[in-house]
Amino acid sequence: MKVIVGIPARYASTRFPGKPLALLAGKPMIVHVVERAQAADVGEVLVATDDERIADAVRDCAARVCMTGSDHNSGTERLAEALADLDCDVVVNVQGDEPLIDPLAIRAVLEPFSGEMQPAMATLAHPICDEFDLNDANVVKVVCNAAGQALYFSRSPIPFLRDEAAATPLQHVGLYAYRREFLMQYQHLTASPLEQAEHLEQLRVLHHGYDIAVRIGDFHCIGIDTPEDLQRAEVLLRKSDNESPLGKL
Numbered sequence: 001m002k003v004i005v006g007i008p009a010r011y012a013s014t015r016f017p018g019k020p021l022a023l024l025a026g027k028p029m030i031v032h033v034v035e036r037a038q039a040a041d042v043g044e045v046l047v048a049t050d051d052e053r054i055a056d057a058v059r060d061c062a063a064r065v066c067m068t069g070s071d072h073n074s075g076t077e078r079l080a081e082a083l084a085d086l087d088c089d090v091v092v093n094v095q096g097d098e099p100l101i102d103p104l105a106i107r108a109v110l111e112p113f114s115g116e117m118q119p120a121m122a123t124l125a126h127p128i129c130d131e132f133d134l135n136d137a138n139v140v141k142v143v144c145n146a147a148g149q150a151l152y153f154s155r156s157p158i159p160f161l162r163d164e165a166a167a168t169p170l171q172h173v174g175l176y177a178y179r180r181e182f183l184m185q186y187q188h189l190t191a192s193p194l195e196q197a198e199h200l201e202q203l204r205v206l207h208h209g210y211d212i213a214v215r216i217g218d219f220h221c222i223g224i225d226t227p228e229d230l231q232r233a234e235v236l237l238r239k240s241d242n243e244s245p246l247g248k249l
Contacts, residue, residue, distance in 0.1 A: 002087065005106065007034065011054060024237065031058060037101075039103040047066070050069060076176070077187050097223050098174075105124060122212065122214070141156070149212060152203075157169065170214075
């Protein structure tokens with residue numbers, strides 16, 4: 001199975017302009033993401049961007065750079081453009097604002113593609129233990145069927161726990177993998193009412209009848225949306241330097 005790890009990155013962020021180039025432990029955040037993706041050792045790492053400054057920052061990391069248009073609505077659409085002429089079986093979408101992503105999570109999201117049943121798409125989740133997270137609209141929840149496929153994603157607390165022992169709520173982790181054929185199809189799928197209501201692009205996939213395999217484990221990806229998030233990531237990175245070899249990447 002040939003895998004490409006794609007990292008979509010854009011300069012123009014509303015809340016944090018120039019975010020991929022913000023310095024974290026002395027180097028641009030996008031470089032941390034590339035190094036973590038390379039540490040997963042699952043395939044070639046590609047950065048898809050519309051900005052030469054981001055491209056220049058990662059060219060010394062032995063990562064492929066693909067320049068894309070600037071009018072994409074999502075990282076998925078940006079990767080679809082970048083992968084249009086490249087050969088692979090599966091594409092992993094690692095968001096360019098997750099410099100602390102665990103390489104083991106990247107490997108885990110590929111597991112559903114190793115069996116006979118080939119899903120259109122795969123993602124990760126972990127159990128929610130904090131009631132605040134369950135009720136936080138910024139924390140996306142997912143419920144799955146017996147085959148480990150997503151039934152629905154929501155910003156609302158799902159499932160509704162009439163009996164607290166009945167089920168363990170799951171938090172969705174925004175790491176995706178797609179069969180290349182499906183990624184090419186995705187860009188042509190129309191947006192769905194549920195996607196627009198929840199502002200969750202993965203609901204477009206379910207709306208059009210495609211399956212999303214969900215691997216559940218101790219996966220915790222920390223995204224950077226604001227300068228304050230970057231400061232917290234700096235603290236966590238220093239802590240991981242002392243506790244794990246991954247922190248030294």
